[in-house]
Amino acid sequence: MALPPEFSSELFQKGLEVRRAVLGAHYVDKSVNEVEDFMKPMQRMTTEWCWGEIWTRSGLDRKTRSMINVAMLTALNRPAEVALHIRGALNNGVSAEEIQEVLLQACIYCGVPAALDSFKIANEVVKSARAEAVNS
Template identity: 60%
Template sequence: MTRPFAPSNPEMFERGLATRREVLGDAYVDAALSNVTDFTVDLQEWVTQCAWGEVWTRPGLDRKTRSMLNLAMLTALNRPHELKTHVQGALNNGVTVDEIKEVLLQTAVYCGAPAAIDAFRVAAQVVAEQPAAT
């Protein structure tokens, strides 16, 4: 049995959990947390507390800007699974489809065409899965 979450800073963990849910959605976060094992529990605590509770909640950048930065960095690092997650998060944070395209075009110059092609493929899949605007 996996041990329960025991973050070093419960208040920051809860703040991170709320931010993570707002950006990525309840379904994604619930799935991530329900799939925790003894091997991954420490990572999920750290990601939720530090990345989402400390960095994502800092006042220096808004969430939209943070999302666009993440798209560029995940493209550069060739992390398609996380890129897919963060394309959805970017849309949730108000990044438009046109802005996503511009971010990914910018990565083509600095990260190379193959990285951008893969990123466009991932982003196009997420965009296609969005409900039609009414």
């Protein structure tokens, strides 16, 4: 499927490559290919700025960026993004034990309710990923 013309910039393509590697091609391709007109500017901005501009910087590796994102999304109490970025963290080599440590750190600095929600999400995502690994 051809991408909309709004998604043709070099920065978008660069971001798309990283986004697919971290979050999985199926999820990202569905988000990009099935985007509604109203959401196109947000999809473009997210892919270019977050993934093309920030995630490609050399100052931090992907594993570190993933751990930071899990902590920040826990602080913001954004469960859907927590689940997505825990899967991305696993894809970037963050272990379940490291995710646990990030969430414990977030618990102290962000509050128990936010960390508890993220612990529950992480538990489900890690179980799912382990089941998929066994079945593949």
